[in-house]
Amino acid sequence: MAVWVDDMRIAKHGKLWCHLVADSWEEMHAFALQTLQLEQRRFHRKAKLPHYDVTVYERELALQLGAVAAHHRQIVVCARKLLASV
Structure with missing residues (x-):
């Protein structure tokens, strides 16, 4: 199992934001x-x-705590798998 963080840099509220998902x-x-x-x-x-x-x-x-860097397309794949597991 893994936790994933993407490489997005979305500017909002004066900060740059990314996304986090996991395999479960x-x-x-x-x-x-x-x-x-x-x-x-x-x-x-x-x-x-x-x-x-x-x-x-x-x-x-x-990342320092064990998450894995991922391209934002990989985040989409992981998130879809989460939805399918419901």
Whole structure:
């Protein structure tokens, strides 16, 4: 199992943002909420594809803590697999 962070740099609210997903729902939420200590509101439950928004700084921290860098297309594939597992 893996946690993935993409290479996007979306400018919003004065910060640059990326996306975080994982191979399982449990792993994604545990990594985001416990390991990175993100707020639950960062999870985009109603988005077309489930993910957490992370700042570029948080992306680097996630990588240091074991997440895997991924192209944003790979994030889409992972998020679709999560949806299919519901």
